[in-house]
Amino acid sequence: MRLLAEGLSARRGEDLIFNDISFSLAAGEALVVTGPNGSGKSTLLRVLAGLLRAESGRLSIENGPSGFAHPHELSHYLGHRNAMKRELTVEENLSFWQRFLGDSPGGSGIDLSAAAEAVGLAGIAQLPFGYLSAGQQRRMAMAKLLVAYRPIWLLDEPTAALDVSADRLFAGLVAAHLDHGGIVIAATHQPLGIAQPKTLQMKGFTH
Amino acid sequence: MSENSLAIRKFSDLANPTRFLALADRILPWLAALAALFFAAGLWLSFTTEGDYQQGETVRIMYVHVPSAWLSMMCYTVMAISALGTLVWRHPLADVSAKSAAPIGASFTFLALVTGSFWGKPMWGTWWVWDARLTSVFVLFLMYLGLIALNRAMEDPARSARVSAVLILVGFVNIPIIKFSVEWWNTLHQPASVMRLDGPTIDPEFLRPLLVMAVAFTLLFFTLHIAAMRNEIWRRRVTSLRRQAARHAGRETLAP
Amino acid sequence: MIALFFRDLKLSVRAGGGAMIGVLFFMTVVAVIPFGVGPDLNLLARIGPAILWIGALLASLLGLDRLFQAEREDGSLDLLLMQETPLVLTVFVKCAAHWAATGLPLVVASPFLGLFMNMNELAIGATMLTLLAGAPAITFIGAVGAAVAVALPRGGLLVSILVLPLAIPVLIFGVSATYAAVEDPAPFLPPFMILLAITLFFAVIGPVAAAAALKHSAD
Numbered sequence: 247m248r249l250l251a252e253g254l255s256a257r258r259g260e261d262l263i264f265n266d267i268s269f270s271l272a273a274g275e276a277l278v279v280t281g282p283n284g285s286g287k288s289t290l291l292r293v294l295a296g297l298l299r300a301e302s303g304r305l306s307i308e309n310g311p312s313g314f315a316h317p318h319e320l321s322h323y324l325g326h327r328n329a330m331k332r333e334l335t336v337e338e339n340l341s342f343w344q345r346f347l348g349d350s351p352g353g354s355g356i357d358l359s360a361a362a363e364a365v366g367l368a369g370i371a372q373l374p375f376g377y378l379s380a381g382q383q384r385r386m387a388m389a390k391l392l393v394a395y396r397p398i399w400l401l402d403e404p405t406a407a408l409d410v411s412a413d414r415l416f417a418g419l420v421a422a423h424l425d426h427g428g429i430v431i432a433a434t435h436q437p438l439g440i441a442q443p444k445t446l447q448m449k450g451f452t453h
Numbered sequence: 454m455s456e457n458s459l460a461i462r463k464f465s466d467l468a469n470p471t472r473f474l475a476l477a478d479r480i481l482p483w484l485a486a487l488a489a490l491f492f493a494a495g496l497w498l499s500f501t502t503e504g505d506y507q508q509g510e511t512v513r514i515m516y517v518h519v520p521s522a523w524l525s526m527m528c529y530t531v532m533a534i535s536a537l538g539t540l541v542w543r544h545p546l547a548d549v550s551a552k553s554a555a556p557i558g559a560s561f562t563f564l565a566l567v568t569g570s571f572w573g574k575p576m577w578g579t580w581w582v583w584d585a586r587l588t589s590v591f592v593l594f595l596m597y598l599g600l601i602a603l604n605r606a607m608e609d610p611a612r613s614a615r616v617s618a619v620l621i622l623v624g625f626v627n628i629p630i631i632k633f634s635v636e637w638w639n640t641l642h643q644p645a646s647v648m649r650l651d652g653p654t655i656d657p658e659f660l661r662p663l664l665v666m667a668v669a670f671t672l673l674f675f676t677l678h679i680a681a682m683r684n685e686i687w688r689r690r691v692t693s694l695r696r697q698a699a700r701h702a703g704r705e706t707l708a709p
Numbered sequence: 710m711i712a713l714f715f716r717d718l719k720l721s722v723r724a725g726g727g728a729m730i731g732v733l734f735f736m737t738v739v740a741v742i743p744f745g746v747g748p749d750l751n752l753l754a755r756i757g758p759a760i761l762w763i764g765a766l767l768a769s770l771l772g773l774d775r776l777f778q779a780e781r782e783d784g785s786l787d788l789l790l791m792q793e794t795p796l797v798l799t800v801f802v803k804c805a806a807h808w809a810a811t812g813l814p815l816v817v818a819s820p821f822l823g824l825f826m827n828m829n830e831l832a833i834g835a836t837m838l839t840l841l842a843g844a845p846a847i848t849f850i851g852a853v854g855a856a857v858a859v860a861l862p863r864g865g866l867l868v869s870i871l872v873l874p875l876a877i878p879v880l881i882f883g884v885s886a887t888y889a890a891v892e893d894p895a896p897f898l899p900p901f902m903i904l905l906a907i908t909l910f911f912a913v914i915g916p917v918a919a920a921a922a923l924k925h926s927a928d
Contacts, residue, residue: 297787319793327784333723334716345712347792370702376608377699570824580824583748591825595740598733605729 247273247310247397249317249429254303256286256293262301263289269446273397273427276420276440280433281448287433288326290448291402294431295323310397311351320350321398326406328387332376336362336386339375344393353395353426361389366415380407388416391423399423401432414439470686473546477683484676491669498662514572516662520670522565525593528558528674532600533625536618546682548614549689551621552604553681557674559597565590585636592631596624610689710794710802717806720779721772731811732818735768739822750827757826758836758887762880764822765815765840766847770872772811773851774858774865776803777923781859786923796920804845804852804916812844835890835897839904843883846908849915850875856919860926879907 248270255265264286271277279287292298294305296318307317314320330339340358349355362368365385370378378386384407391399399420405413417439420430424440432438499516532554538547569587570580581587600617607613721728742760743753780786789799819840823833854871861867886900 292787295787295791297790314793318791321791323787323791325784325787327782329784329788331716331720331783331785333720338716338719342712342716343788346710346716347788367702370699373695373699377696379700382699382702579750579827581827582750583743583753588743588748591740595733595737598736602729602733 247427247429248308249398250304250306250308251294252304252306254290254293254305255301256289256298257301258289264448267303267446269444271429271431271444273429274424276424276430276432276438276443277446278432278434278438278440278443279446279448280435285448287448288402291323291325291400291431291433294318295321295400297323317398320396321400322391322394322396323400323402324387324391324404325402328383329390330375330383330387332374334375335372336367336375336378337371340371340386340389340393343390347394347396349395350397352397355394356392358389358393361392362386364392364419365389366412381409381412384408385412385415388419392419397427398429399431401430401434403434404432405434405436405438470546470549474683474686477679481676481679481683484672484679488669488672488676491665491672495662495666495669498665502659502662511572511575512659514568515659516666518565518568518572519663520667521561521568522590523667524670524674525558525562525565525590527671528554528561529593529597529621529625529628531678532558532621536621536625539614539618540622548610548618549682549685550678551618552610552614553685554678555597555600555604557677557681559594559601561670561674562590562594562597566594585632589628589632589636593628596628600624710798713799713802714806714809717803718810721807721810728810728814731768731771732814734771735764735815735818736822738764738767740825743825754827754829754832757823757828758832758891759884760826761819761822761836762840762843762884762887765819765844766873766876766880768815769812769844769847770851770869772807773848773855773872774868776807776852776855777859777919778855786859790923796923797916800852800856800916800919800923801912804848807852808845808848812848815844816840829891832887832891835887839883839886839901842901842908843879843904846879846904846911847872847876849908849911850879852915852919853922856922856926859923879904882907 250270252268254267256263267290269277279290281287289298293300294317296316305317307314307320310320329343330336334342337358340361344355344358355361356364358371359368362371365388367382367385367389370382375383375386384404388404405416408416413436420432420438420440424430430440430443495516499513532551535547535551535554538544539551566587569590573582574580600620603617603620604613607616739760742756742764746752746756777786780789790796792799816837819837820833823836828836851868851872853875854868857871858867882900882904885895886897886904889895889900890897
């Protein structure tokens with residue numbers, strides 16, 4: 247499988263955020279998007295996730311499972327917000343997303359307790375999500391990536407609010423995903439701890 | 454002097470939730486048994502006394518209706534005192550008391566409304582009239598429900614306690630005003646024919662079971678209230694334990 | 710999809726959810742009407758069905774603005790939008806859950822309020838039936854308003870203003886069907902059938918329009 251982006255540009259209101267971004271990622275490859283604030287990292291990820299329309303350019307998948315026209319249908323998106331409900335327990339949150347998202351062809355998600363274990367938070371699944379600290383909430387949001395299988399992970403500042411050890415744990419999850427032939431695109435300031443990722447330096451669009 | 458300080462000490466002892474739980478555990482079975490006893494006596498009396506010559510058997514509804522109407526007001530008084538306890542004396546159990554009394558009060562008020570309605574159908578030929586008495590009880594019911602909704606909407610009990618205490622006190626001041634205005638509003642429009650049963654002043658035949666039932670209902674209220682307070686304390690402990698569990702989770706597994 | 714339905718149901722029943730608030734609002738609105746018009750039982754019986762309908766209409770608008778806004782605030786909306794399952798279906802299921810949590814309790818509460826209004830059994834039954842048939846339409850129309858206002862910081866009031874004019878046909882046919890059931894000469898079925906048709910119509914149009922609005926609201 248191969249993820250191709252050719253000549254992407256995006257616009258917010260009147261302003262062009264970025265212009266002519268191209269890359270190509272094979273299975274098992276990661277792309278780290280870096281750049282100063284406002285350079286369009288988040289916008290790029292939202293374009294990849296299909297949440298914003300690209301002004302121009304093309305996104306496609308080569309040799310992917312049939313019936314998926316756009317990469318966002320094969321993607322997990324972890325944005326700034328965790329997409330978990332404070333009022334529900336961690337378990338209810340995760341099992342909802344597991345059942346709602348379903349698995350993409352070519353893999354299957356792990357069960358809830360294993361996912362909680364993988365982010366180092368086993369045993370608190372019955373607590374309401376709102377009781378957790380910001381870092382724990384972020385880690386549980388990462389467990390969401392594991393309960394339903396998606397080959398492509400789109401991660402926007404995934405390690406914000408995480409301490410060093412959780413950072414390392416997350417790097418392990420990303421590495422494992424890559425080992426299984428996944429694709430990871432992450433916008434981040436901190437190094438992800440992955441061996442030799444491709445990098446994309448966003449400079450912002452200058453008029 | 455010494456007796457006075459002893460009383461104060463007892464009262465502040467109660468402020469300790471653990472003491473309260475121990476006390477509640479001791480009192481509850483007795484209170485429940487006593488309530489059951491009075492209920493048995495009251496119900497027996499209610500069904501063995503004669504019916505009214507005008508109202509027939511329906512008069513027996515009174516033995517449930519009047520005590521629950523009375524309790525609906527007493528419960529609000531208890532809540533108002535608890536609210537004062539929260540705001541003025543900062544008694545730690547006061548907000549537990551106010552919070553756990555609200556659903557009980559709402560239930561008694563509902564019971565009063567429903568039984569009144571059952572009584573009204575054969576007597577007045579309608580389920581409901583916008584009579585001053587009925588209307589003000591209905592407004593009281595709405596206020597109970599509003600307070601319950603407020604308590605449920607706030608996550609942090611410490612914060613919701615003061616807010617709902619303020620609301621309870623405003624309601625307490627407001628209830629006489631509502632009652633007064635409703636009476637004034639009502640007598641302008643309503644013909645006097647459907648007003649209350651002014652008919653017979655209550656006969657001892659009816660008074661005896663009524664009083665026994667009133668005592669039974671009061672005992673029931675205190676049983677339920679203490680049990681509800683105990684549950685609320687336990688619920689808060691469970692919540693804080695869970696928060697603690699959340700804080701500690703993941704520390705040891707991640708320690709390098 | 711079933712998972713989404715039950716999750717939304719759970720959310721509205723949990724603390725802070727809108728299920729109980731809606732019924733309470735309904736009761737309060739209906740209860741204050743007699744204070745305004747006076748305790749004349751005959752008058753109340755005559756205007757009762759209309760009051761119940763207006764109360765139910767206002768109460769079902771109450772929680773609607775949160776339908777998509779809550780999802781947007783915690784980022785869930787992004788994930789709902791990304792899936793290959795058609796967005797129309799997602800919106801439909803969310804509407805159904807919202808109706809089950811807030812609309813259905815209104816229908817259940819309406820007979821009790823009917824007694825307060827001194828309505829007879831037939832009028833109460835007719836009101837309940839028409840509410841059951843018509844209330845989903847309000848939710849589906851409201852979903853459009855909620856989707857349009859999703860990105861606005863203070864969308865709540867705006868949703869009501871947007872939705873109320875659109876809900877007028879539902880109100881007209883709901884109330885006229887109820888009166889037709891009570892008053893003899895007018896036939897009950899035609900207005901009731903139109904009410905059902907309106908509900909079915911909006912069950913299709915509402916989710917489609919709401920899905921379109923949601924797609925374009927993304928930023």
